[in-house]
Each structure stands twice: as C-alpha cells, then as structure tokens.
Amino acid sequence: MPRSRIMLDVLKGEAHFPPPLWMMRQAGRYLPEYRETRRRAGSFLDLCYDPDLAVEVTLQPIERFGFDASILFSDILVVPHALGRDVRFEEGRGPLLTPISVAEIMALESDVFHVNLEPVYETVRRVRAKLPDETTLIGFCGAPWTVATYMIAGHGTPDQAPARLFGYREPAAFQHLLKVLADHSAAYLIRQIEAGADVVQIFDSWSGVLDDATFDQFCVWPVAEIVRQVRAVHPDVPIIGFPKGAGARYRTYRQKTGVTGLGIDWTVPLAAAKDLQRSGAVQGNLDPLRLVAGGKALSDGVEAILNALGEGPLIFNLGHGITPETPIAHVEAMVKQVRSATR
Ligand code: CP3
Numbered sequence: 001m002p003r004s005r006i007m008l009d010v011l012k013g014e015a016h017f018p019p020p021l022w023m024m025r026q027a028g029r030y031l032p033e034y035r036e037t038r039r040r041a042g043s044f045l046d047l048c049y050d051p052d053l054a055v056e057v058t059l060q061p062i063e064r065f066g067f068d069a070s071i072l073f074s075d076i077l078v079v080p081h082a083l084g085r086d087v088r089f090e091e092g093r094g095p096l097l098t099p100i101s102v103a104e105i106m107a108l109e110s111d112v113f114h115v116n117l118e119p120v121y122e123t124v125r126r127v128r129a130k131l132p133d134e135t136t137l138i139g140f141c142g143a144p145w146t147v148a149t150y151m152i153a154g155h156g157t158p159d160q161a162p163a164r165l166f167g168y169r170e171p172a173a174f175q176h177l178l179k180v181l182a183d184h185s186a187a188y189l190i191r192q193i194e195a196g197a198d199v200v201q202i203f204d205s206w207s208g209v210l211d212d213a214t215f216d217q218f219c220v221w222p223v224a225e226i227v228r229q230v231r232a233v234h235p236d237v238p239i240i241g242f243p244k245g246a247g248a249r250y251r252t253y254r255q256k257t258g259v260t261g262l263g264i265d266w267t268v269p270l271a272a273a274k275d276l277q278r279s280g281a282v283q284g285n286l287d288p289l290r291l292v293a294g295g296k297a298l299s300d301g302v303e304a305i306l307n308a309l310g311e312g313p314l315i316f317n318l319g320h321g322i323t324p325e326t327p328i329a330h331v332e333a334m335v336k337q338v339r340s341a342t343r
Contacts, residue, residue: 004134007069008198010313011238011261011281018341019306019314020068020136023331024242024263025321026061027073030328033060044089045081048074054123055130062135064328065335069136069199069315070127072192074120076142076203079185080151082116083108099154099162102173108180117188121195128196139197141188143204143243144181144222151177160209167218175217182222186229193234201240201263202226205320207253208245215249216256223257231258240283244320250276266319270308277312285319286334292323294330302337310343 007020028034037057041047048054058073077095081087086098100108110116128137145163153162167174189200207219227239242263243253250272254262260280264273266287276282290301305316316338322331 005136007136007315010315013280013313015312017310017343018338019316021316021338022067022069023318023322027057028322029324030322030326031060048078049119051119051122051126055126058127059130065331069138070131071138072124072140076147077150079141079147079188082113083110085151094156095150097150097154100151102170105173105177113184114191121191124192124195124197136198137196138199138201139189139192140201140203141185143202144178145218146204146206147181148177149206160206167214178222182225186226189230190233193237199238199240201242204243207243219243220253220256227258254279270304274308277309281313281315283315283317288318288320288323291330291334292326294327298330298334299337302334306341
C-alpha cells in the first residue's frame with residue numbers, strides 16, 4: 001500500500017494539512033459527463049450493474065477534480081434488490097420498492113445474493129486498477145435502518161414514519177429484517193474489500209429521526225454488527241460511519257459501533273466536531289447549499305471548517321451529497337481553496 005494514500009493516514013488518526021478531500025455523491029447529475037453516460041445506460045440500476053459504464057462514472061470526478069478518494073458508483077438499494085426485492089428508480093420520484101410484509105421479511109434470503117452483485121465487485125476491481133496509486137478507493141453500503149426505511153415504506157419519506165411505526169408494532173419482524181440486512185451488508189462490504197476497496201463507508205442517512213431506545217436498537221446495534229463481521233475478516237480496513245442527523249449521539253455512536261471515522265453533517269457544531277476528533281478522524285461537514293450558493297457563503301464555510309478542524313484528523317467533505325443544481329465552477333473554487341490553504 002503506497003504511503004501516499006493520505007486519507008488512510010488520516011483515518012489512523014494523523015493530521016494532514018491541507019486535508020484529503022472528496023465529496024459524497026461526487027459522481028452525479030451536476031456533471032454533464034455523468035448525464036451523458038446516464039442517458040446511454042437506460043435505467044439507473046442498469047448503470048449500477050454495468051461495469052463498463054459504472055467504472056466510467058466512478059472515475060469522472062477523479063479525472064475532473066483530482067479528489068483524494070474515489071467512491072464506487074452504485075446505490076445503497078442494490079442490497080434489497082440483490083435479495084430479490086423489487087426496486088425501481090423513477091425520474092424525479094427517486095426509488096420505488098414494493099413494500100415488504102411481515103411474512104416476506106421472515107422468508108427473506110437469497111442464494112444468489114453475491115451472483116447478483118458480481119457486476120459491482122467487477123466495477124471495484126476495474127476502478128482500483130485504473131485509479132492513480134495515491135487515490136483511496138471507498139466501497140459502501142447503506143446502514144440497515146436506512147435501507148429498511150425504503151423497504152417498509154416503498155419510497156422515500158420525510159420522517160420515516162412507516163418504518164418507525166412498523167418497528168413499534170412488529171418488533172420481532174423488524175429486528176429480523178435489520179439482522180438479515182446487517183449480515184448481507186457485512187458480506188457485501190467484505191467482497192468489496194477483497195475486490196480492492198481500501199475503506200468502506202456505511203451511509204445512515206435517516207438516523208436523525210429516532211428516540212434513545214430506537215437509536216440503539218435500529219441504528220447502533222445493526223451497524224455494530226456489520227463492523228464486528230467486517231473486522232473479523234479485515235481488521236485493518238478503516239470503516240467510516242455516517243449517521244446523518246445523529247446530533248448529540250455522534251460520540252456514543254462511534255463508541256458503540258466501533259467505526260473508525262465519523263461522517264458529520266453540517267448541523268454538527270464545529271466545536272463539537274473538534275471534540276469528536278479526539279477519538280478519531282471526522283469527515284465533513286460543509287453545507288451542500290453553500291456549494292450551490294458559491295462566493296462568500298462558500299469561502300466562509302470552507303474557511304470555518306479548516307480553521308476549526310484543520311489541526312486534527314480531518315477528511316474534508318460535504319455534510320451530505322452534492323445536489324444536481326451545483327455549478328461546477330463552485331466545486332472548482334472549493335477544491336482550490338482547500339488545496340491552497342495554509343496554516
Ligand atoms: O457518492 C457517490 O458518488 C456514489 C454513488 C451513490 C449514489 N447513491 C448514486 C445515486 C451513493 C453513495 C448513494 C447512496 C444513497 N442512495 C443514499 C445514502 C446517502 C444519501 O444521499 O443520503 C441513499 C439514501 C440512496 C437512495 C437513493 N438513490 C435516493 C433517495 C435516490 C434519489 C434521490 C436523487 O438524488 O435522485 C437515489 C438515486 C441516485 N443514487 C442517484 C445517484 C447518482 C441519482 C439518480 C440518477 O442519476 O438518475
């Protein structure tokens with residue numbers, strides 16, 4: 001492993017200035033070259049499962065901006081899809097699934113799970129072979145709670161009410177669903193690591209809607225289970241947890257799940273983030289709308305993060321995914337500001 005993959009050093013707790021930099025959803029609709037490949041692919045899932053095209057879009061933001069890390073192009077919902085659930089993506093509506101019943105949860109399994117996901121593993125192998133040596137490759141999965149919210153509701157919801165209600169009314173079935181997702185997600189990450197991923201990230205986009213007890217049961221416990229299973233096979237591969245909206249629970253989330261790095265959203269106060277750096281690397285946390293706005297809103301936001309967190313282990317990122325309306329010139333300005341920063 002070349003020493004030059006600085007993101008890996010940061011995840012070991014070293015401080016680097018300027019910090020390594022990448023963006024969540026960096027391959028996406030704000031890029032004209034992505035929209036072009038996306039048109040050729042047909043459906044969004046066809047793009048995820050076509051290694052030729054998935055490699056192409058994974059590499060596009062690296063070629064354009066020279067980020068320190070590349071993230072596999074796929075989606076968190078390939079896991080339920082590979083488990084045999086019906087998953088579609090409709091233009092302007094996001095993901096659509098057939099809501100899962102209690103009986104279907106109890107029967108959920110697939111002996112062709114890895115066969116279905118083989119195109120994703122092939123994408124990881126090919127991306128690693130094409131990436132510059134110094135670029136870190138990130139594999140990922142969704143956290144069981146976040147994936148379950150889509151499986152239960154059948155679509156995105158503002159407050160995940162269908163899944164929360166289901167969790168209260170059908171606790172045994174819901175625990176079973178989370179366990180099946182945790183086991184399969186761990187196996188999925190292990191295969192991505194074996195195909196060449198240097199780091200894996202667990203996206204828990206909806207952890208901000210839970211109370212104390214359900215945060216532990218639905219969010220923390222399944223992620224801890226994934227971390228335990230991945231570490232048993234690959235003890236040295238760093239794992240980043242991104243429990244978006246976890247607020248005051250970020251600290252215990254790291255303690256209880258054992259994740260190496262913490263992805264923090266833009267609502268986490270910088271003073272609290274600095275405190276979190278004492279137990280390991282943090283990744284974030286520019287408001288993606290500062291990147292849309294550009295100008296002073298952008299430069300002030302970047303500067304505040306670098307000033308507050310630049311002396312500790314920091315991976316510069318957005319606090320959530322980049323939005324499609326973001327001007328490319330603003331991304332260029334952000335990259336330039338981070339890269340040319342001096343202490
Ligand atoms: O970061 C990357 O560049 C890697 C690719 C990636 C995608 N989705 C591609 C994608 C990653 C890491 C994800 C994660 C993901 N997917 C999450 C967790 C992170 C987050 O953003 O909260 C979630 C909740 C999903 C589920 C999902 N996929 C939704 C809700 C949507 C629709 C919303 C939208 O932006 O349209 C998707 C579709 C999706 N996944 C797109 C991309 C580039 C856009 C669809 C398209 O190009 O047609």
